[in-house]
Amino acid sequence: MATDIGEPALTVDELAARAGVTVRTVRFYSTRGLLPPPVIGPRRVGHYSQEHLARLALIEELQQQGMTLAGIERYLQQLPDGLSAQDLAIQRAVVASWAPDTAEELSRAELERRAGRPLGPEDLERLAAMGVLRGTAGPDTYHVDLGLLRLGVQLLDVPLAHEAILAARTVMVKHTRAAAHELSVLFRDEVSGHESVEAVRDLSAYMQPLVVQALLTTFQRSLNEELREWLRNS
Secondary structure, three states: OOOOOOOOOEOHHHHHHHHOOOHHHHHHHHHOOOOOOOEEOHHHOEEEOHHHHHHHHHHHHHHHOOOOHHHHHHHHHOOOOOOOHHHHHHHHHHHHOOOOOOEEEEEHHHHHHHHOOOOOHHHHHHHHHOOOEEEOOOOOEEEEEHHHHHHHHHHOOOOOOHHHHHHHHHHHHHHHHHHHHHHHHHHHHHHOOOOOHHHHHHHHHHHHHHHHHHHHHHHHHHHHHHHHHHHHHO
16 A cells, blocks of 8 residues: 655554554554555565554544444445545544544543654643643643544644644634534424424434535535645636
8 A cells, every 4th residue: 555645654663653552553453454554665664654544543433432343343344445544534533423522631641642642842732722632730631632632633743833723723613613503403494393302313313424424525625626726826
C-alpha cells in the first residue's frame, strides 16, 4: 500500500507512538488482519502510512464503543478496499456519532499516552482553547473530551495561526448547529402525530450515523470544489 504523497513513512515504533498504542498491539492487529502489511523498504524495514494511522484510530473508536475484536474484524472486512486516510477518518467520525458526548478525567501521563505524543504548555493551552480539555482542581489532571482529542492533537501540527483555527471552529459550530436544527425540524414534522416517542427515538438513533456520514461526504466534496475554484483563479 502506497503512502500518502508528502507524508513521511513511519516505522512501527513511530506508528505506535503516534497512535498511542504499543508496538506489540500494532503487530497483534497485523496478525489478525486488522492492519494491512507495511511497505518493506531498504534493510527489510517495514514502513507504515497515514492510512495505517487512520485505521488504528478507527479501531480505537470501535473499541471505545464496546465492540469486540471479532466485531471489529467484521466491521473492517465490510469496508471497501483502498480507502484513503481521509476516508477512514470519515468512517471514524461516523462511528463516534453513535455515542453520546464522553469526557474523562485524565492524568497528564494518560493524556499524553492517548494523544500519542508529549504535550508542552503551549499545546495544552491550544487544546484548551479548542474545547478539547480543561483543567481540574488536581495538579496535572485534565477533563478531556475524548471525541475531540485526536482531532485537536492533529490540529496542533496544522500550519495555521491559532486564531485562524479558532475562527474555523466558530464557523463549523455555527453552521453545523443550524443544519442540525433544520434537520431535526424536518424529521420531527415528518413523524409528528404518527409515531410514539419511543419510535421517534429509535428513528433518531438509526438516522444519526447516516446523517453524519452524509454531512461529512457533502462537506468534503464542497470543500474540494472550493479549493479547485480557488486554485483556478489564483
